[in-house]
Amino acid sequence: MPEWNAILASFTTPEPVGTTALSMVLMFPLLLAIAIIYKTTKLRAFFWKTMVRETIILFGVLSGFMILAIVVLNLVVWLMTS
Amino acid sequence: MAYRTKADFLLWLAVVGLAGWIIPGGGHFLIQQPKRGIVIFVTITLTFCLGLYIGSIGVIDSVGGWAWYLGQMIATPAVRILDGMTRSGTYISRGRPCDLGQIYTAVAGLLNLLSIISAMYMAYSGRGELIGQEDENA
Numbered sequence: 001m002p003e004w005n006a007i008l009a010s011f012t013t014p015e016p017v018g019t020t021a022l023s024m025v026l027m028f029p030l031l032l033a034i035a036i037i038y039k040t041t042k043l044r045a046f047f048w049k050t051m052v053r054e055t056i057i058l059f060g061v062l063s064g065f066m067i068l069a070i071v072v073l074n075l076v077v078w079l080m081t082s
Numbered sequence: 083m084a085y086r087t088k089a090d091f092l093l094w095l096a097v098v099g100l101a102g103w104i105i106p107g108g109g110h111f112l113i114q115q116p117k118r119g120i121v122i123f124v125t126i127t128l129t130f131c132l133g134l135y136i137g138s139i140g141v142i143d144s145v146g147g148w149a150w151y152l153g154q155m156i157a158t159p160a161v162r163i164l165d166g167m168t169r170s171g172t173y174i175s176r177g178r179p180c181d182l183g184q185i186y187t188a189v190a191g192l193l194n195l196l197s198i199i200s201a202m203y204m205a206y207s208g209r210g211e212l213i214g215q216e217d218e219n220a
């Protein structure tokens with residue numbers, strides 16, 4: 001029971017999120033969720049193997065574009081401020 | 083499945099949509115797509131809970147963050163209960179954790195909207211039943 005209370009209590013106080021580059025990692029679970037749900041609703045026939053393969057591809061594409069956007073935006077800021 | 087009247091059919095679509103709203107993935111269970119239902123339920127529940135964990139239940143705020151609240155409400159009607167708990171102002175969330183929590187929970191809601199539409203479309207076109215049989219035969 002004390003464990004259950006501790007789990008519930010962790011939902012009542014916000015977690016510290018810094019402004020470091022590491023905090024960008026938090027976008028990946030969201031991208032994964034988007035890829036999973038999109039493929040789950042979009043695939044005509046649901047087979048686990050196909051589903052996993054398609055999800056990994058979409059997740060990779062989404063992550064790649066997000067990382068590219070981060071690099072480009074950082075370059076623009078660096079050019080403007082240097 | 084044969085429907086007696088058009089009203090029956092519309093009622094069935096409404097039930098599928100409502101089931102998908104009350105329990106994420108519930109609509110897919112009703113149209114014989116349990117695998118899709120399980121994946122949707124687990125994914126949306128985890129995304130929503132992760133948002134609550136990062137920003138605390140204070141991210142559910144129907145007054146200060148009503149636009150986010152609309153998205154959160156699509157995830158499940160249980161959000162209304164959480165909103166009642168946070169109305170007292172005991173659970174406050176601000177800054178980046180609040181932003182991230184709101185994004186996670188609202189995106190979980192919007193993903194559930196996509197799932198509800200998918201389930202209703204499959205029920206409308208009868209696709210779910212056909213594909214369910216294909217899966218069984220595979």
